Amino acid sequence: xxxxxxxxxxxxxxxxxxxxxxxxxxxxxxxxxxxxxxxxxxxxxxxxxxxxxxxxxxxxxxxxxxxxxxxxxxxxxxxxxxxxxxxxxxxxxxxxxxxxxxx
Numbered sequence: 001x002x003x004x005x006x007x008x009x010x011x012x013x014x015x016x017x018x019x020x021x022x023x024x025x026x027x028x029x030x031x032x033x034x035x036x037x038x039x040x041x042x043x044x045x046x047x048x049x050x051x052x053x054x055x056x057x058x059x060x061x062x063x064x065x066x067x068x069x070x071x072x073x074x075x076x077x078x079x080x081x082x083x084x085x086x087x088x089x090x091x092x093x094x095x096x097x098x099x100x101x102x103x
Contacts, residue, residue: 004042051095
């Protein structure tokens with residue numbers, strides 16, 4: 001089971017909203033903080049995928065392509081390496097192209 005993730009800014013905003021309205025004489029308990037955190041909506045996130053660019057040379061033309069090791073999508077290299085072309089993430093599947101292995 002994946003843990004719920006919350007926005008740090010949403011938590012800070014909720015705490016400010018609660019405590020800014022309190023007088024110095026008001027009391028609060030840790031239960032108040034727990035209740036505030038429990039009502040925060042979870043963030044919409046996905047695990048980070050990791051991959052690397054594999055270089056492919058097509059026979060039908062002389063353009064060099066790079067291929068995502070995660071999804072197999074191919075992209076034309078205009079000049080240089082995938083990093084030179086600002087391909088730090090796969091535009092097709094979103095994998096981070098850092099060469100790390102998914103575990």
